[in-house]
Amino acid sequence: MDYDVIIVGAGPCGIFTALELKKLDPNKNILILEKGNSISKRICPKRKTGVCVNCKPCNITTGFAGAGAYSDGKLSLSPDVGGNLPEYLGYEKTRELIKYVDEIYLKFGADNKIYGIDKDKEIQEIRKKAIRSNLKLVECPIRHMGTEEGYAIYGRIEEHLEKIGVDLMFRTPVKDIILDENRKIKGVIADKEYYADKVVISVGREGSDWLRHLCIKHDIDTETGDVDIGVRVETRNEIMEELNEAMYESKLIYYAPTFDDKVRTFCSNPGGEVSTEYYDEELAVVNGHSYKAEELKSDNTNFALLVTKHFTKPFNSPIEYGMHIAKLGNMLSGHKVLVQRYGDYKRGRRTTEERLYRNNIIPTLKDAVPGDLSLVLPYRILKSIDDMLIALDNVAPGLASDETLLYGVEVKFYSNKVVTRNGFETNIPNLFVGGDGAGITRGLMQASVNGVVLGRKLS
Numbered sequence: 001m002d003y004d005v006i007i008v009g010a011g012p013c014g015i016f017t018a019l020e021l022k023k024l025d026p027n028k029n030i031l032i033l034e035k036g037n038s039i040s041k042r043i044c045p046k047r048k049t050g051v052c053v054n055c056k057p058c059n060i061t062t063g064f065a066g067a068g069a070y071s072d073g074k075l076s077l078s079p080d081v082g083g084n085l086p087e088y089l090g091y092e093k094t095r096e097l098i099k100y101v102d103e104i105y106l107k108f109g110a111d112n113k114i115y116g117i118d119k120d121k122e123i124q125e126i127r128k129k130a131i132r133s134n135l136k137l138v139e140c141p142i143r144h145m146g147t148e149e150g151y152a153i154y155g156r157i158e159e160h161l162e163k164i165g166v167d168l169m170f171r172t173p174v175k176d177i178i179l180d181e182n183r184k185i186k187g188v189i190a191d192k193e194y195y196a197d198k199v200v201i202s203v204g205r206e207g208s209d210w211l212r213h214l215c216i217k218h219d220i221d222t223e224t225g226d227v228d229i230g231v232r233v234e235t236r237n238e239i240m241e242e243l244n245e246a247m248y249e250s251k252l253i254y255y256a257p258t259f260d261d262k263v264r265t266f267c268s269n270p271g272g273e274v275s276t277e278y279y280d281e282e283l284a285v286v287n288g289h290s291y292k293a294e295e296l297k298s299d300n301t302n303f304a305l306l307v308t309k310h311f312t313k314p315f316n317s318p319i320e321y322g323m324h325i326a327k328l329g330n331m332l333s334g335h336k337v338l339v340q341r342y343g344d345y346k347r348g349r350r351t352t353e354e355r356l357y358r359n360n361i362i363p364t365l366k367d368a369v370p371g372d373l374s375l376v377l378p379y380r381i382l383k384s385i386d387d388m389l390i391a392l393d394n395v396a397p398g399l400a401s402d403e404t405l406l407y408g409v410e411v412k413f414y415s416n417k418v419v420t421r422n423g424f425e426t427n428i429p430n431l432f433v434g435g436d437g438a439g440i441t442r443g444l445m446q447a448s449v450n451g452v453v454l455g456r457k458l459s
């Protein structure tokens, strides 16, 4: 064998697998194969020019630190947020591991401040308004690294991994796995064959479609998961001030009255920017982030409103369903993100450049195309978002005003939930999975914790 362990994907899950493995056994031979660039080469031209040039692979979603490098860097310090790990590890164990991982982030330079723990009175007031509107407020302390600090922290982790002897290979997408005659893992195929006793696949949402095909090809057990489809909302900071100051990120859940679908706020970015990310190198979907430095902050807050869809038999391709909707949006906008004012959304008419200029709010995603989301989103998603915005307006008055911007489509592909047993091992002996791509986690902290558990298991 060339290696003891091969890790596919250098996102937070893969990185923390390697960190923990090396900590417990410095002699382990570890190779990380990553489709994107090393962190220093992850340069997004759009940051200078304001226009996406469609890099292949996308420097925002691929490369060292995966989707974490240019994320907002919010570490959710509660097991209630960011994935399903409590189902696998138990609530208390997850809490204990979050603390452990948080200390590692602190060691690599994360900010000491935690949001959401010292504003009891204000949070109580927000909860009261939420209850009156049938919204559930989920409390979660947040450590905010910020996009630029998060990038620097992951940069230090990359240097550290190199120093402790982990082999990192970039621009090396893995195409397939190699099994022996007993269906036991032997290695992977990338630019050539690499052999190892054990393989971890932690390919994130970016690699979830590839992983789904791999599971079909090699009979790896999966369950149909959910897909979250919705929009990114952008409003002025003044409208979200109370929530931003008390909690930084307010997590609210609603069961929309018309269809009883679950709608939730997700990934709130005070003073942030709306961004485009590309899946499969060509599908434009919307996201958001914010910088830590005051001078880089915008006048706006953005957050996602996501409607969760769970499908039942015979349908079992939620990723394709989500992609189909995103493709429809791309078709209308020339492979860009669509933007619509809430006033136009409600009245069923297209937003035009002229209507956009009527607003107080200036869109932070400069190349978004004014359009009509009702030509893209299925009616139940459109309606659930509308129901949710009306409910949220009671907690953040002014949110349901005509000028609020809705960017589409935001899709979270968590769907291919790989069935695991015995510490994230698949039904192929010695093949392990973790992180967002396997449908286990949905955020930086839980993806990192998942990595620690994998590292301990494989040491």
Ligand SMILES: Cc1cc2nc3c(=O)[nH]c(=O)nc-3n(C[C@H](O)[C@H](O)[C@H](O)COP(=O)(O)OP(=O)(O)OC[C@H]3O[C@@H](n4cnc5c(N)ncnc54)[C@H](O)[C@@H]3O)c2cc1C
Pocket: 008, 009, 010, 011, 012, 013, 014, 033, 034, 035, 036, 061, 062, 063, 064, 065, 066, 067, 068, 069, 070, 071, 072, 073, 074, 075, 076, 082, 172, 173, 174, 175, 202, 203, 204, 205, 206, 207, 210, 267, 275, 277, 287, 288, 289, 434, 435, 436, 437, 441, 442, 443, 444, 445, 447
């Ligand atoms: C814009 C944005 C903002 C976000 N903000 C936050 C936030 O503030 N807080 C939070 O908790 N979460 C946030 N997230 C989510 C968070 O980034 C992810 O949950 C987390 O990165 C998942 O970690 P992972 O290791 O599972 O996967 P990823 O981080 O996606 O990493 C997977 C890696 O695998 C690589 N890969 C894929 N396929 C292959 C292949 N075939 N071969 C080799 N390599 C492959 C990819 O290039 C990627 O680098 C954000 C995400 C985005 C996109």
